[in-house]
Amino acid sequence: MRGLALAVMLVLATPLFAVQPDEVLSDPVLEQRARDLSKGLRCLVCQNESIDESNASLARDLRILVRDRLVAGDSDEEAIAFIVERYGEYVLLQPTVTGSNWLLWAAGPLMLLLAGGIGATYLRRRADTPEPVQQALTEQEKTRLAEVLDDPH
Amino acid sequence: MITELGHFALILAFLIAIVQAVVPLIGAHKHWYGWMAVAEPAAKMQFLFTGFSFAALTHAFVTSDFSLRLVWLNSHSAKPMIYKISGVWGNHEGSMLLWVLILTLFGACAAWFGGNLPPSLRARVLAVQSAVAVAFFAFIIFTSNPFLRLAVPPFDGQDLNPLLQDPGLAFHPPFLYLGYVGLSMAFSFAVAALLEGRVDAAWARWVRPWTLAAWIFLSIGIGLGSWWAYYELGWGGFWFWDPVENASFMPWLLAAALLHSAIVVEKRESLKSWTILLAILAFGFSLIGTFIVRSGLLTSVHAFANDPERGVFILMILAFFTGGALILFAFRASAMEAKGVFSVVSRESALVTNNVLLAVACFVVFVGTLWPMIAEMFWDRKLSVGAPFFNMAFTPFMVLLGIILPIGSTLAWKRGNLGRAAYQMRYAFLLALSLALLVWVMQTGRSLMGPVGLFLGAWIVFGAAVDLFSRTGRGAGRFARLWRLPRADWGKAVSHSGLGVTMFGIAGLMAWQVEDIRVAQIGVPFEVAGYELELQDVRQVTGPNYLSTMGSVALRADGREIAVLNPEKRNYPVAQMPTTEAAIDYRFLRDVYVVIGDKQDGGGWTLRTYIKPLANWIWAGVLLMALGGTLSLSDRRYRVAAGVRNTRRKPVAAE
Numbered sequence: 001m002r003g004l005a006l007a008v009m010l011v012l013a014t015p016l017f018a019v020q021p022d023e024v025l026s027d028p029v030l031e032q033r034a035r036d037l038s039k040g041l042r043c044l045v046c047q048n049e050s051i052d053e054s055n056a057s058l059a060r061d062l063r064i065l066v067r068d069r070l071v072a073g074d075s076d077e078e079a080i081a082f083i084v085e086r087y088g089e090y091v092l093l094q095p096t097v098t099g100s101n102w103l104l105w106a107a108g109p110l111m112l113l114l115a116g117g118i119g120a121t122y123l124r125r126r127a128d129t130p131e132p133v134q135q136a137l138t139e140q141e142k143t144r145l146a147e148v149l150d151d152p153h
Numbered sequence: 154m155i156t157e158l159g160h161f162a163l164i165l166a167f168l169i170a171i172v173q174a175v176v177p178l179i180g181a182h183k184h185w186y187g188w189m190a191v192a193e194p195a196a197k198m199q200f201l202f203t204g205f206s207f208a209a210l211t212h213a214f215v216t217s218d219f220s221l222r223l224v225w226l227n228s229h230s231a232k233p234m235i236y237k238i239s240g241v242w243g244n245h246e247g248s249m250l251l252w253v254l255i256l257t258l259f260g261a262c263a264a265w266f267g268g269n270l271p272p273s274l275r276a277r278v279l280a281v282q283s284a285v286a287v288a289f290f291a292f293i294i295f296t297s298n299p300f301l302r303l304a305v306p307p308f309d310g311q312d313l314n315p316l317l318q319d320p321g322l323a324f325h326p327p328f329l330y331l332g333y334v335g336l337s338m339a340f341s342f343a344v345a346a347l348l349e350g351r352v353d354a355a356w357a358r359w360v361r362p363w364t365l366a367a368w369i370f371l372s373i374g375i376g377l378g379s380w381w382a383y384y385e386l387g388w389g390g391f392w393f394w395d396p397v398e399n400a401s402f403m404p405w406l407l408a409a410a411l412l413h414s415a416i417v418v419e420k421r422e423s424l425k426s427w428t429i430l431l432a433i434l435a436f437g438f439s440l441i442g443t444f445i446v447r448s449g450l451l452t453s454v455h456a457f458a459n460d461p462e463r464g465v466f467i468l469m470i471l472a473f474f475t476g477g478a479l480i481l482f483a484f485r486a487s488a489m490e491a492k493g494v495f496s497v498v499s500r501e502s503a504l505v506t507n508n509v510l511l512a513v514a515c516f517v518v519f520v521g522t523l524w525p526m527i528a529e530m531f532w533d534r535k536l537s538v539g540a541p542f543f544n545m546a547f548t549p550f551m552v553l554l555g556i557i558l559p560i561g562s563t564l565a566w567k568r569g570n571l572g573r574a575a576y577q578m579r580y581a582f583l584l585a586l587s588l589a590l591l592v593w594v595m596q597t598g599r600s601l602m603g604p605v606g607l608f609l610g611a612w613i614v615f616g617a618a619v620d621l622f623s624r625t626g627r628g629a630g631r632f633a634r635l636w637r638l639p640r641a642d643w644g645k646a647v648s649h650s651g652l653g654v655t656m657f658g659i660a661g662l663m664a665w666q667v668e669d670i671r672v673a674q675i676g677v678p679f680e681v682a683g684y685e686l687e688l689q690d691v692r693q694v695t696g697p698n699y700l701s702t703m704g705s706v707a708l709r710a711d712g713r714e715i716a717v718l719n720p721e722k723r724n725y726p727v728a729q730m731p732t733t734e735a736a737i738d739y740r741f742l743r744d745v746y747v748v749i750g751d752k753q754d755g756g757g758w759t760l761r762t763y764i765k766p767l768a769n770w771i772w773a774g775v776l777l778m779a780l781g782g783t784l785s786l787s788d789r790r791y792r793v794a795a796g797v798r799n800t801r802r803k804p805v806a807a808e
Binding site: 018019020021024039040042047048049050053088089090091092093094095096099100101104105107108111112115116119122123124126127129130131 | 388390393395396423491493494495496497501502505506508509512513516517520521524528531532534535536537538539540541542545546550670671672750753759761
């Protein structure tokens with residue numbers, strides 16, 4: 001409970017806004033790029049928010065940093081690389097495909113193939129199985145049936 | 154005094170649970186009817202004692218008994234009464250007590266309503282349910298006791314987190330727990346069936362109502378949580394792929410798969426192993442969810458206070474029950490013989506596809522949620538897996554499901570005909586397509602998400618309508634027969650339509666949202682997406698336990714005033730926490746969402762305005778899904794069991 005309270009305070013203790021009017025760039029194209037990039041950058045002191053949504057002061061600093069880089073002429077990739085260099089890949093909300101992360105991205109398609117394969121095999125098997133034939137009663141079962149029917153209990 | 158009695162009742166319930174977990178199992182194994190009969194009264198007593206214990210805790214909160222440590226930490230005398238009550242479960246210990254209350258409630262319901270189950274199955278089900286209860290009672294009593302006292306009672310408490318002082322959030326945990334814990338019944342049924350060594354159509358018929366009830370509650374719980382986030386968290390997001398949200402979503406996906414899988418077991422006596430496996434995994438993911446939320450392993454906006462000791466305890470519970478059930482499954486899998494035969498194109502195979510898609514989607518969410526932890530453990534990489542990943546990885550499965558749904562749900566059992574199903578759906582398809590194209594033409598230059606969402610939603614809704622109508626037969630009086638169709642048919646159509654409505658709502662909201670951020674001066678109107686807004690004044694207001702800066706914003710359309718919105722910035726002095734209360738004008742086709750910020754030097758106030766189209770369709774869709782489930786649940790066919798007390802062959806009731 002205390003942890004939750006602390007976390008929420010970190011998020012909300014500053015001016016209750018994400019992008020402030022004074023951060024908005026005058027060039028709408030650059031501003032849109034900045035907004036799009038911000039949506040992919042994590043607020044480092046918050047719990048699972050992007051800097052675009054967060055009200056923390058660090059988020060504001062990062063938003064201004066992104067805008068400064070774009071105004072200085074960086075492309076999207078260069079601006080992101082600049083920030084990742086300083087804060088680590090933790091700041092990216094969308095994980096890269098480098099190194100071991102390929103497993104993360106491949107997990108879905110691979111599992112789909114696997115499950116689909118199992119499913120398809122199962123369906124084939126059910127389709128090819130002959131229908132169970134109803135067999136007549138065996139001699140044993142006939143005597144047992146007679147016993148049960150005749151037995152008054 | 155009452156609290157002491159409550160504490161004692163909890164311990165008694167624990168002891169009863171131990172007895173109930175052991176005696177009926179032995180009785181079922183040895184066919185000792187007396188021992189098996191211990192299960193029902195034990196289950197009812199367990200529930201009564203736990204209920205009393207929960208009532209005692211509630212009493213302590215309601216009377217603001219601050220000698221109880223939990224009440225001191227989470228309550229305050231000035232708090233409104235409804236939040237004193239909801240504060241009972243707004244913390245770790247109290248919510249665990251609620252968890253266990255619902256667990257024993259479901260056990261007691263199985264004892265009350267399970268009269269038509271064969272005695273050995275009923276005994277085993279109640280015993281397994283009780284075994285889960287034993288584990289959680291032990292967890293509560295030994296690591297998370299809500300009844301701990303303070304030696305010197307303070308005068309007042311520390312107040313509940315203001316974010317939780319909210320009607321939506323007051324009801325969110327009970328519904329969620331009803332869902333999570335309801336899945337424990339499916340789990341108990343599955344393990345009991347494995348112990349019996351028999352899974353057949355009658356078993357599936359018994360399992361379905363319980364799973365359906367759990368799924369309905371879980372849907373409502375998730376919907377409530379999402380709606381709460383939308384209006385409370387200040388920027389109108391409704392889903393963040395937060396670990397705790399994922400923890401509730403994964404059991405929902407698996408429960409949906411389980412529901413559909415159980416249909417095949419009941420109707421065609423196939424898919425038995427898949428259904429048992431899904432039942433075990435669905436509850437397993439509920440336990441994983443409990444673990445994620447309470448162990449502090451993952452950072453999230455709404456994790457409880459973390460404690461490694463509790464985390465290890467839950468992990469052991471999780472490993473024991475899920476692992477044990479899976480081992481039992483491995484040993485007994487051969488005893489489950491599929492009897493039905495069906496071709497590759499049939500409703501059974503459509504349901505298998507549905508299962509595959511839902512299960513893999515759940516797996517993807519699971520991997521994404523745990524990946525940061527795995528990456529740090531194995532490769533020493535600190536990384537994040539956020540919304541962009543989940544949106545990209547998860548959405549394709551839902552899109553595929555949406556496309557297949559109307560066709561798959563009309564295919565015939567055993568030997569279906571794709572051409573015939575497609576022909577039947579041709580008008581629904583064309584109508585949905587034309588609507589989507591129309592919208593695509595009307596929205597210039599925007600992404601495809603909106604039209605695609607509209608197509609999927611309309612396709613599912615129209616397809617469900619066509620399917621329902623096709624069941625009315627031929628000739629005159631089809632409309633009259635429509636109303637007399639079994640409720641389960643209506644339930645299916647309404648639930649599937651709900652899914653379509655939610656899909657469209659989500660796509661529409663994300664594609665067509667408009668945002669405006671500016672400094673608004675008092676008395677100066679401004680325009681957003683065809684609406685005119687004017688900040689009329691800002692004043693200070695005092696609430697029961699907070700101080701608020703409240704703005705008054707007039708909303709006008711076509712010159713006419715349609716609403717006055719009051720966005721607030723509140724400060725709770727006891728908890729020393731500020732919150733934002735957005736002002737929302739709820740309408741059928743769109744919401745107007747206004748948030749007030751700080752006063753700027755120069756006299757104005759920062760004002761953030763959103764136009765959110767189709768926002769309410771998301772929650773309307775969830776309600777429709779829950780309504781459809783309730784319609785199905787109320788169908789009498791579910792509550793009349795097939796083949797009551799035979800121990801040899803179980804006849805499958807004619808449909």
